[in-house]
Amino acid sequence: MTPPAGAGVAEPKSAARTTPATSVEVDSVTIRFAGDSGDGMQLAGTQFTNTSALFGNDIATFPDFPAEIRAPAGTLAGVSGFQVHFSSREVHTPGDVLDALVVMNPAALKTNLKDLKDGGVLIVNSDAFEDNDLKKAKYTVNPLEDGSLKGYKVVRVPVTKLTRESVKESGLTSPRDQDRCKNFFALGLVYWMFERPLDTTLKWIKDKFGKKPEHLPVLEANTRALKAGYNYGDTVEVMPVHYKVAKAPIEPGTYRKITGNEALALGLVAAAHAAGKTLVYSGYPITPASSVLEQLADMKRHGVKTLQAEDEIAACGVAIGASFGGAIGVTGTSGPGICLKSEAIGLAIMTELPLVILDIQRGGPSTGLPTKTEQADLLQAMFGRNGESPAAILAPQSPADCFDIAYEAVRIATRFMCPVFVLSDGYLANGSEPWKLPDVSKLAKIEITHPTEPNSDGTQFHENGDGTKGKYLPYKRDEYLSRPWAIPGTPGLEHRLGGIEKQDTTGNINYEPANHEHMIHTRWKKIENIAHVIPELAVHGPADAELLLIGWGGTYGSIRAACERAQKQGKKVAWAHLRHLNPMPKNTEAVLKRYKQVLVPELNSGQLCWLLRARYLVPAEGLNKVQGRPFLVSEIEAAIAEKLK
Amino acid sequence: MAATALPTLTAKDLTTDQEVRWCPGCGDYSILAQMKKALSTVGVPKEKMAFVSGIGCSSRFPYYMNTYGFHTIHGRAPTFATGLRLAQPDLQIWLVTGDGDGLSIGGNHLMHVLRRNVDIKILLFNNEIYGLTKGQYSPTSRMGTKTKTSPQGSMEQPARPLTVALAAEATFVARTIDVDVQHLTGILQKAAAHKGTAFVEIYQNCKIFNDGVFEYATDKSVKADNLLYLEHGKPMIFGKDRTKGIRLNGLRPEVVQVGKDCGVDDLLIHDETTEDPTLATLLSRMVGPDFPEVVGVYRSVRKPCYEELLQKAADAEIAKKGKGTMADLFKAEDIWTVS
C-alpha cells in the first residue's frame, strides 16, 4: 500500500466532504489495532479479520496481549494489539511492517510506532492525549504536537467525543459504558478506509447482544458507533483516499477462519470420531493453552470428556488413566506444565500407552514470558525425562495445520502405543488464518483394534509358566514393535501394567541387566519405526541451490515467505520444514547433505540445529531469535543474503 | 453393585502367578487375603475390576490381584484412576495407597478425587512409616517417632487421614485394622457397594520398621478398651465390659461410664448417613490414650459423582443439539464458500 508521498501530518478537518475520496488499489495491507487492554482491540481486530476473510482476502493474524489481565489503564504495560495481514495474494505471515496503525492512546502509540512503515497511515484517538494520558505513557511532550510524527500520514480523530455523540440516543447513559463503544467507532472508520462491508460485524453485534432485553442498549450503541465511524470516513475529509484490496485467488471450497488452538481441539475430536472413541482431555489452566480445554469442555455431545485437573501432573495422569481404559487420552499445557508432567510421561513410555501431549510453547525458562511465543521446548520434549525415554514429537507449521497435526498425533499414538508431543506455540495458538474444511472421506483412517483373545502361542516363556496357551502377553510386539492394547473389561486378558522395568513379551517385572538394555533399545526402535508411516521431507527450491533453510513449527510462514522472495531474486536457496521432529522423515539426512550450507532459523538458541548436528554430523548453523516475537520475513531474507554473499 | 447370579469367584481366581514380596509378617498379607475374600462375594467378574496404585509397599498390591491393574507413580494414583473412570463407567476401581503415597506426595490428588466424588474405592494402608525406602518417618508418624530421618523423634504433627478425607467432602469414610479380619472384610464389602469415592483407612503393621505401633488396637487383652466399633443406629459403647460410652458435651466428645455418669440414652447414636460431617470429624479426631480410636463406617452418603454429572451434561447437550458427528464438527458461525 502506498499512501500519497510526503503527506505529513494531516490537520483534523471536520469539513464535510465535497468530492468523493479517491480509491486506490493495493494488493496487500498490514494493519494493527492497538490500545489499552480494556479498549477492545482484540475484538476490533477479530471483527476486521472475519470481515476480510468473508470478503475473500487471504489473511494471517497476530494478537499480542500484555501479560497482565488488567494492567493499570493507559500504561505501557497494558497495551494490547491485534495485527491483521490481508491480501489479494497468498499470505503466510501476519506481516513484518505495518501499513496502517490505529492507536487508542499514547501508550499504544509509544509501543507500536516503531513497527509502522515510513509514510504509513496512523489513526489516532486524539481525545486520549491529555496531560494525564501522556504522563502514564511516559511522554514529556505531546507527540501529536512536537513534529515527531512527521514521517507518517497522521489521521487525528476525536474518537471518544464522536463515539459519545453517536451513542447518545442508544439508551446507554453512563459515559463509561458509552466509551466502551470506541472500538466499534474506530472499526467503522477502518472499514470505510478499506472499503469493507459492515454486515458481518452488524450481525455479530446482533447475535451477541440481541438475546437479552437488558443488552439491547449495548446492541444499539455498538451498531450506532460502528456506523458513525464508517460515515465519519465517508463524509468528513480527514482521509483523502481509501484502499481496495481485491479478493485472493483461493482454492474452491468451504472455509472458516481458525486459530491454532481451535484447530488443535477440532483435530483431536475429529480423530476421536475417526477412531470411534471417547476423547478424554485433561488440562490445568495455563497461558496460552487454556483455550483448548475451554473449547473441548463445550463439545460433550461429540463424546468428549474433560476434566480441569488440580494440577499439571494430575492432568497427565487422568489422560494416561483414560488411555489405559481404552479412550483417547490427551493432556495440554505449556512449557512449565511439561516439566511437571515429565514423570507421568515417563510412565506412559514405560507402559507403552497412547498419550497425546499438547505443548503450546511460550517464552521460558520458569514463568518466563507467558503471553509471548518461543520454540524452546524441543529439547525438553526430546530429552526432558529421567532415564532414556523416547517419545514422538510433531509440530504444526500454521494455525490451520494444527488440525492435521493433532489428528496425526492421535493416529501415531494409537498405532505405536506411545506418547506423542505436539509442539505448538503462542503465535500459532492465537494467530488465525482461513481454513478449508477438510473432506471427511479423505482423512487418514484411524483403525484401533483391542484384543479380545489371548495371544500366547504356547511355545514361549515356559520359565514363568506363561507359555501355556490362553495367556495374554501385553508386550508381545507387532512388526513395528508396537504392543497390543487390551482394555479393562475384556474377559481373560486381565494384566498388570506398571513403571517397573519389565520382561519383553510377558510384561512381568524383570531386573535382569540384559533385559533392561533390550527394553531400552526396543523403546527407541519403536519410536524410530514411526518414520515408516510419515511422509518424506519435501524440499522447495532450485536444483542447484547452495543454501538450505530448514525450520520447524510456527516459523514456517516467515521462512517460506523469505525464501520465496529470495528465490524470485534468483538466489540459490531452498527450504524445507519439519513437521515430524522425532523421528524425523527418513530422507532428512540425504536432504541435509545435498547443500553446501544449512541454516536453521529458530525462536530459541539453536535446538533443532543442535539435534541436526548431533544426529547427522552436518555443519548446520543457527539463525536464532529469542525475543518472544516471531521472525520478520526481512530478518530471514537478510540472513539468506548474508549467507549467499 | 447388586449381587446377582454372576459367577462367584474364589480367592484362587483372584491370585496371580507373581510371587508376593512383602516382608514375612507384614500386615499387607492379611489385607490381600481379606480383599480376595471380600471380592469373591460382591458379584463383579474379575475382568470388571481394576486395581490402581502409586508407589510404596502397599502399592505392589495390583501385581498380586488377577484383575486389571496399574502400578503408577508416587502419589498420583488418584489421577490415573480418575482417567480410567472417565473411560470406563462400569469398572469397579480400587485404589491402594499408603500414608506417604496418599498423604505426603499425593496429598493434593487425594483431596481432589474425594471432592469430585469419582467412583473409586480408596484403601489407605496406614503404617505410619516409609517402608519401601527403609524406615523414614511419614506424615502420619506420631510426634516423637524416632527414625533414621528423625533421630531426635518426629517434630511434626501427624496428619489424620480420616479428618483429611472428611474435610475433602468424602462421601464414604471408614477405618479398619489389618488383622481384624472379619471387620476388614465387612468394610471392604461396604466400600465396594458404595457409589462415589470410598475412603478406607486400614491400620497396617509394618513388621520391619514400625512393628507394634498399633498394638493397643490389635492386642486382644487391651483392644476392647482402646477401640470403639461403630454400628449404624447404635449408641457408641465400648470397653471390655461394654460399660463405657461416648457422650457429647457441647462440641467436645467425652468418655463416660454408662450407668454411672449417665444412661445409654445420653450416648451418641451413630448415624452414618448424616449429611453434615461435623460429628464424623469429631470422631476422626479421637485418639488414645484419652479416647478409644473409632473403627467402622463413619459416613456413607450418596452424592452425584463427577462422571455422572459429566454424562448428564453430555446427555442434555445431545438432547438439545443432537449427537455430534464428524460432519457437523467443522460448522462454525462464519463459514464461507469459494467457488
Ligand code: SF4
Ligand atoms: S517394609 Fe514394612 S510395610 Fe513394607 S513390606 Fe516390609 S513389613 Fe510390609
